Amino acid sequence: MRNDTAVLVKRVDSGEDASLDEIRDLARAAGYDIVGEVTQSRQQDSAYEIGRGKVGELRALVERVDASKVVFDNELGPYQVYNLGNEIGVEVDDRFTLILEIFGDRAGSRKAQLQVELAELKYELPRADAKANLANRDERPGFMGLGEYDEKRKSDMEDRISRIRDELGSLSERDEAWRRERRRSGFELVALAGYTNAGKSTLMRSLADVDEASNHPDIDDTAESRNELFTTLGTTTRRMDVPGRNVLLSDTVGFISDLPHWLVQSFESTLDEVYLADLVLLVVDASDPVEEMREKLVTCHDTLWERVEAPVVTVLNKADLLDEDELAKRVEAVRYLAPDPVVVSAVEGDSLDELVGRVKDELPDWERETVELPMSDDGMSTVSWLYDTAEVLDVEYGERIRVEFKARDEIIAKARNRSPLETETVAAR
Numbered sequence: 001m002r003n004d005t006a007v008l009v010k011r012v013d014s015g016e017d018a019s020l021d022e023i024r025d026l027a028r029a030a031g032y033d034i035v036g037e038v039t040q041s042r043q044q045d046s047a048y049e050i051g052r053g054k055v056g057e058l059r060a061l062v063e064r065v066d067a068s069k070v071v072f073d074n075e076l077g078p079y080q081v082y083n084l085g086n087e088i089g090v091e092v093d094d095r096f097t098l099i100l101e102i103f104g105d106r107a108g109s110r111k112a113q114l115q116v117e118l119a120e121l122k123y124e125l126p127r128a129d130a131k132a133n134l135a136n137r138d139e140r141p142g143f144m145g146l147g148e149y150d151e152k153r154k155s156d157m158e159d160r161i162s163r164i165r166d167e168l169g170s171l172s173e174r175d176e177a178w179r180r181e182r183r184r185s186g187f188e189l190v191a192l193a194g195y196t197n198a199g200k201s202t203l204m205r206s207l208a209d210v211d212e213a214s215n216h217p218d219i220d221d222t223a224e225s226r227n228e229l230f231t232t233l234g235t236t237t238r239r240m241d242v243p244g245r246n247v248l249l250s251d252t253v254g255f256i257s258d259l260p261h262w263l264v265q266s267f268e269s270t271l272d273e274v275y276l277a278d279l280v281l282l283v284v285d286a287s288d289p290v291e292e293m294r295e296k297l298v299t300c301h302d303t304l305w306e307r308v309e310a311p312v313v314t315v316l317n318k319a320d321l322l323d324e325d326e327l328a329k330r331v332e333a334v335r336y337l338a339p340d341p342v343v344v345s346a347v348e349g350d351s352l353d354e355l356v357g358r359v360k361d362e363l364p365d366w367e368r369e370t371v372e373l374p375m376s377d378d379g380m381s382t383v384s385w386l387y388d389t390a391e392v393l394d395v396e397y398g399e400r401i402r403v404e405f406k407a408r409d410e411i412i413a414k415a416r417n418r419s420p421l422e423t424e425t426v427a428a429r
């Protein structure tokens, strides 16, 4: 990625936390070398976001450390970006352009690329007018007639937005069909959700059959893990070994706090995997300070709230980084947000059996059923299919094959269809 240097800036209202932790991680994830940091506690300045005096300080710092960019953790308006750029003499970004930059770098699948482009356009659109105004005000020769040109540019942007929406719509339909097919084949869907960098992809690799990539068009070879924000942008799905059940596990894009509405919306369909799962594993980085853990959990709950009907199991990950006392304290401190968590280490493989057990327990129950099948090749192949998709309890071979098994509703319905009585009814129609 890029090899640039950045100075980070954050303004907070008095009494608020001026921590630069997250913007630092974001800047690193975008590939910047952080060469300076400035914070200020004061009310917002409409022209510069920070106070004028502070702008002078910032300019001096940028010159001294020779930074190629300034990144604000605050959201900046177009005029603020313009004013700051003029004063400081280098490019000025805010939290959201930085996030978009990271997403743009990482977007691998067609879907992720479209989502990034959509988010960029939605960010740009309201700013297009302001830019045209600024360009006119400058009266630079190169910008002559830009007002008119920008009208056209705006409608081009709107056209592009609607074309992207259409394409994303049909990609979502494809995903939906794929999910339906998986359900029809008796698979239960478990989704890994959680704040970015919590360890979802690492857990995915520890829990799932890495060799057995299913043939979803968006799947890459590995669910990558790096100690960076937003390593995962698309969705990866793998087979997970849960005794007696057929489970597919999906890794998803991480959550982050303070994302504006338009950005969340652009990535909404990425979270379908989570919203439509039979069970959600909410992964939490237990090595974060307690207060940070709480804040991240609240962000996750806000995102999942209303949209998820499936049971949610909280997974406190990275237990290897804490001693037992510290771990117990953290479990206690977030008990009201995560009542009955499973504590694991995805890296060390600790307590993964317990987690698999919880997945088995929390997935919707399977019903018991008995079917009679013809004593034929078809009947035999149905028996072997039942061994694959259900928990076979007993098989008796006589004039017919009598199979007792436990399975989810879809499988029971399918098995009934294959029994001779059902076949007769179908044939008689």
Ligand SMILES: Nc1nc2c(ncn2[C@@H]2O[C@H](COP(=O)(O)OP(=O)(O)OP(=O)(O)O)[C@@H](O)[C@H]2O)c(=O)[nH]1
Residues within 6 Å of the ligand: 194, 195, 196, 197, 198, 199, 200, 201, 202, 203, 224, 225, 226, 227, 228, 229, 230, 231, 232, 233, 253, 254, 255, 317, 318, 319, 320, 321, 344, 345, 346, 347, 348
């Ligand atoms: N010590 C320790 N580190 C872990 C554990 N699980 C994950 N990590 C590390 O945490 C970092 C983030 O892990 P990922 O699996 O990429 O996290 P993610 O939730 O998929 O992150 P995004 O895809 O960026 O949202 C990596 O450096 C992992 O090696 C764990 O159990 N113990």
Ligand SMILES: [Mg+2]
Residues within 6 Å of the ligand: 200, 201, 202, 224, 225, 231, 232, 251, 252
């Ligand atoms: Mg990941």
